[in-house]
Amino acid sequence: MTRGNRRWGLRLLAIALITSGCNLSVDPLDDPGIGASAVTTIVYAADGSVLAHWHAGEDRTLVVYDDLPKQLIDAVVAIEDERYWDHPGVDIRAIIRAAQANGEAGEIVQGGSTITQQYLKNVLLTGATTYDRKLEEAALAVRLEEGLTKEEILERYLNTIYLGDGAYGVGTAAVHYFDKNVDELTLAESSLLAALIQAPGATSPRTNPEDAVARRKIVLEKMVEQGYTTAAEATAAGFEEIVLAPPAQRLARARYPYFVEELKQRLLDDPRLGATPTDRFNALFRGGLRIFTTLEPAIQEAAELAIAAVVTDEGAPDSALVSIDPGTGYVKAIVGGADFYAEDDPIAQFNLATQGQRQPGSAFKPFVLAAALESGTDLYDVYEAGREVEIETDSRIWTVENYNGSAFPPLTVLEATVYSVNVVYARIMDDVGPKQVEDLAERTGITSKLYPFHSLALGAQEVTPFEMASAFGTFAANGLHVEPTMFTAIETHRGEILIENEPAITQAIDPAVADQVTVALTEVVKRGTARRARIGRPIAGKTGTSQDHRDAWFVGYTPDLVTSVWVGYARTIEVMEEPRTAITVTGGTWPAEIWALFSLNALSTVPYSQLAVAGDDGTIAVDVDLATGYLAGPLTPHENVLRIYLPPDQVPTVIDPINNPPSIVGIGADEVPPVIGVELGTAVSTLNRAGFEVRLVWKDGGDLAPSTIFGQSPEAGLAAQQGSVVTLTLAGPEPGALVPAVLGMKGDAAQAELTVFGIPFTVIEEAESDPAAAARRPGRVWKQSPSAGTLASATVTVWVNPGGTLQTP
Numbered sequence: 001m002t003r004g005n006r007r008w009g010l011r012l013l014a015i016a017l018i019t020s021g022c023n024l025s026v027d028p029l030d031d032p033g034i035g036a037s038a039v040t041t042i043v044y045a046a047d048g049s050v051l052a053h054w055h056a057g058e059d060r061t062l063v064v065y066d067d068l069p070k071q072l073i074d075a076v077v078a079i080e081d082e083r084y085w086d087h088p089g090v091d092i093r094a095i096i097r098a099a100q101a102n103g104e105a106g107e108i109v110q111g112g113s114t115i116t117q118q119y120l121k122n123v124l125l126t127g128a129t130t131y132d133r134k135l136e137e138a139a140l141a142v143r144l145e146e147g148l149t150k151e152e153i154l155e156r157y158l159n160t161i162y163l164g165d166g167a168y169g170v171g172t173a174a175v176h177y178f179d180k181n182v183d184e185l186t187l188a189e190s191s192l193l194a195a196l197i198q199a200p201g202a203t204s205p206r207t208n209p210e211d212a213v214a215r216r217k218i219v220l221e222k223m224v225e226q227g228y229t230t231a232a233e234a235t236a237a238g239f240e241e242i243v244l245a246p247p248a249q250r251l252a253r254a255r256y257p258y259f260v261e262e263l264k265q266r267l268l269d270d271p272r273l274g275a276t277p278t279d280r281f282n283a284l285f286r287g288g289l290r291i292f293t294t295l296e297p298a299i300q301e302a303a304e305l306a307i308a309a310v311v312t313d314e315g316a317p318d319s320a321l322v323s324i325d326p327g328t329g330y331v332k333a334i335v336g337g338a339d340f341y342a343e344d345d346p347i348a349q350f351n352l353a354t355q356g357q358r359q360p361g362s363a364f365k366p367f368v369l370a371a372a373l374e375s376g377t378d379l380y381d382v383y384e385a386g387r388e389v390e391i392e393t394d395s396r397i398w399t400v401e402n403y404n405g406s407a408f409p410p411l412t413v414l415e416a417t418v419y420s421v422n423v424v425y426a427r428i429m430d431d432v433g434p435k436q437v438e439d440l441a442e443r444t445g446i447t448s449k450l451y452p453f454h455s456l457a458l459g460a461q462e463v464t465p466f467e468m469a470s471a472f473g474t475f476a477a478n479g480l481h482v483e484p485t486m487f488t489a490i491e492t493h494r495g496e497i498l499i500e501n502e503p504a505i506t507q508a509i510d511p512a513v514a515d516q517v518t519v520a521l522t523e524v525v526k527r528g529t530a531r532r533a534r535i536g537r538p539i540a541g542k543t544g545t546s547q548d549h550r551d552a553w554f555v556g557y558t559p560d561l562v563t564s565v566w567v568g569y570a571r572t573i574e575v576m577e578e579p580r581t582a583i584t585v586t587g588g589t590w591p592a593e594i595w596a597l598f599s600l601n602a603l604s605t606v607p608y609s610q611l612a613v614a615g616d617d618g619t620i621a622v623d624v625d626l627a628t629g630y631l632a633g634p635l636t637p638h639e640n641v642l643r644i645y646l647p648p649d650q651v652p653t654v655i656d657p658i659n660n661p662p663s664i665v666g667i668g669a670d671e672v673p674p675v676i677g678v679e680l681g682t683a684v685s686t687l688n689r690a691g692f693e694v695r696l697v698w699k700d701g702g703d704l705a706p707s708t709i710f711g712q713s714p715e716a717g718l719a720a721q722q723g724s725v726v727t728l729t730l731a732g733p734e735p736g737a738l739v740p741a742v743l744g745m746k747g748d749a750a751q752a753e754l755t756v757f758g759i760p761f762t763v764i765e766e767a768e769s770d771p772a773a774a775a776r777r778p779g780r781v782w783k784q785s786p787s788a789g790t791l792a793s794a795t796v797t798v799w800v801n802p803g804g805t806l807q808t809p
Contacts, residue, residue: 039288039493040172043260045295046330046488052254053175054264054285060168061175062288062493063182065155071187072170073154074228075194079219081115082226085150089116089141116141119157163193164200165247177205179245187233188240191219205242212242258336259295262354263486267291272499273490288493294330294486299323299602303333306598310590311567313582318570319594320352320465323563323602326473329482329503332561332602334466337570352570357448357462362420362529363544363553363587364459366475366517367441369417372432373513374440378777379414379520379744383424391430393454400426400458403545417520418528420543422458429457443508445470445481459544468555469564475521475540476557478787479514481506515741515788521556522740530554532688533592535600536680536696536707536730538740543587549576554591561602565591593685600681625656672726674716676709683709683728692726701731708732739796741788742781747800750781754796761796763806768799779804 039062040055053059077084083091091114113121117137124140144153163173170193174182178189185193195215196203205212220234229237254260267273267284274280283289307319321335336351350356373379385408388401402408402422416424429437434452441450448463450456466484474481483504490499521540524530529543533556541556551568567590568576576585583589627637637659673690675683687694701710711729739759742750747763754761767774768782783799800806 038168038286041284041287041289041291043254043263043291043293045255045293045297046332047297049255049297051256051293051295052260058168058286059166059172059176060159060288061171062159062169063155063171065151067181067183068155068158068170069183069185069190071229072158072182072185072190072193074223074226075187075191075219076154076158076197077115078222078226078228079194080118080197082222084115084154087114089143089145090114090138113137114141115157116144116153119153119160120144122157122160161197162200163196164204165206175245177244186237186240187220187229188216188237188242191223191237192216192242195219205244206247209242213238253341256295256297256300256334257340257349258351258353259293259300259331259334259486261340261349262334262336262351263291263293266486289498290491290493290495291487292489292491294325294328294332294488295334296332300333300335302601303335303598306594306601307335309597310594315580317568317574317576317581317585318352319590320356320566321563321594321598322353322465322469323561323598324469324473324484325560326476326482326557326562327559329470329473329484329505330488331484331486347571350570352465352566354464354466356566356570357464358551358566358568359461359546360459360463360468360553361544361546361551361587362422362425362459363468363542363555364441364456364463365417365420365425365544366472366521366542367444367446368425368429368432368437368457369413369520370444370475370509370513370517371437371440372413372428373516374509375432375436376776377413377428377431378780379516380412380746382410382412383416383427385409385411385416385421385423387423389423389426391426391454393430398426398454414520414523418523420524420529425457426454429454440509441471443481443506444472444474445484445508459546465553465564465566468553469562472541472555472557472564473562474508475514475517476559476562477514478511479507479509481508511787512743515743518788519741519744525556529586529588530556530592532588532685533596533599534684534694535596535603536684537603539599541592541595543592545586549585550574552576552585552587552589552591554587554595556592556595556599558599558603561599563595563599563602565594565598567591567594596685597681600679625659628656628658630656672712672714672716674712675726675728676712676716678709680707680709680728680730687726695727696730697727698730698732704731706730706732739784739786739788739790742784742798743788744777745781746779747781747798747804747806750784750798750800751806754798759796761798764797764799765802765806766799767801774801777801 038055038058039060040053040058042050042061043052043054045051053061081087081091083093120137120140148156159169159171161170162168163170163176165173165176167173167176171182173193173196174180174185174189177193178185180189192205192212195212195218198215202208203212203215217238220229220238223229224231224234264284268277268280270280273283303321303323307321311317311319318337319335320337321333322331323333324331334351334353336353336355337348339345340349342348385402387405387407388399391398391400400422403420406421408416408419408421408423411419411421411424413424413428415421416428434454434456437456438450438452441456446463446467448461448467450461453460455461470481470484473484485501485503488501489497490501491497518540521542522538524543525533525539525541530541533539533541533554537558539556539558541554544553544555545551546568550573551566553564553566555562555564557563567585574580578584672692673686675686678686684694698707699711701708704710708731709728710731713727713729740753742753745753747765751761751763768777773782778801781798781800785797786794
């Protein structure tokens, strides 16, 4: 039928309908879309995978015609409207057939509705079956086919029909029933969906599988009759077993729900999605948005695995972790509890990472340090220490003693930070003033209400892990505070950008102050309370333990990632001391170990596996336990071990758990454990627990992946004194070698620091422009280029005020 002839046929049909009593126009009908129907919002991870579907009432994901498989289109047309491609919107033959059936029955028992008419009924009309409504439906169908193509009408129809199981439209039904995208459906699956259109409840494959199979058989027979498929293909599809996805309520569960729920709550408060709470709710749950988040599934998995690997005891405390990119503010991972969906836990959905306010203990000291540096204090200023101190505040005498009652001689600010000396920090707080510390903490990212009391110096007020990660990120970003964000963009289901999320950036503190804080916190990890957090690359961080061991923290950072870890009992005020816990938990134990295991996986591309040599074709040699299929460990029976070559992404990630304990140790401190080929974090942890210190050196490893351990000294199995050093040789250049911060150091100390790192440098003895500052800091470094934290790939120039001692070149 030509377009011109079809147009005249349509108009004659419309005129006939109008003369029958329908007062309707013959002009083309405006596109009704999907009417007032709700569309499901989809939440995506940073890698493009789906995290969640959000909907209220109608779960509907729109699809376009080009994504519909041919067998689905053919199945629907065959069973619902066999002359769809030829009729002008109404099927006269079907109407006559229905009229005869209705006349014989004395009532309306058949409608003769085409797909076009069904679509209009779904989006514009009521479900009534009066003759007037049927005439109106037919007239509108004629007009609609004047304005839209057959393909456009079929696409809209398949997006509006209800297919049971809470699924509206074929896109959602494909996921609900088969956990597939619609373009992945087979002939058997396509014909089953087509079979549901007429009576989705009566032919549901979940509740009435026999009726579903019978109806599918009818659809397939129709497809054969109309030449859409062969008899052999239809027979094979008819015998294919129906394999259903989990029920919809299970599919409704989000991946990584602590992140997803926090995102949802923030968006419900975001005025960019609507002026009122109702507007925002409708946008999120009915608007069919596409939300692109910052969550990295690989990093999130690393976080959850690290916690599970460290906190393993029955009745162990709870844990939370937040990881953020300090340069962008992108939130990469959130662990807010053990199981968001645990039905037997009344607080399972309380997010410990974002809602759990706990005392940070000494992890709050960097804010006191930064405030002191802003006020003119130097890292090398000396304070009296001792065992305890009494300080007179506005309200009372404040008595402070060191952890475990330790007594110290006079200490520099740097050393007091390294060893977390409470008495010195109490004195610093008194010098600086609580109000200045409160102000600085808020500038850097602490959002909980703080009060300007002296006890703030020791972390006696409550904050969340999310805030701590955000605020430490300011130190990592050279004093810039980047407001954390959980999504990058929001689009409509048509791909139009609704919100492009730009991070809010402020210069919270001077870069020189941030550098000095980093200098101190780097030493905390090198030789202070956070030694268990070492991962073989420059990092900075601070431990924290609240009174009576109720809370333990470690917050650490590199230039790429800042991560906050908290461990404690969320439901009670139990202390984490033996015998309640396997060890007395401080920030330097479980939290630091969790941080290290997590960061090694999050920051490195080295596979978590036992590696020895690489094949010429890029494959990796691994020792596999043939009894379990896992990686072989040191205690795996030798007769079960076979060395095979695998692509790097196919290397197993779990060491044989049958013969090897989780820590891969159980070796006395007098015997060096074998760690060649072991993942670096596990190797360092193994050696530390066996009583050894670790030194890392990097050498050319040929084809080995960077940071693969291919040598150790002393060798495994040899006797060594507890506390002695085991040197591990790793493949490749040292990762992340950065320029250290030397601002504020004495000139000779800065020279020594750069020499230790093997970085070439030039010293210029020149007074800074402010004469008063130059006089106050004789012999100190007042400028460096390039700045701290940049890659050490060029000569570093430092400017030193006159009056000090410099090393002779």
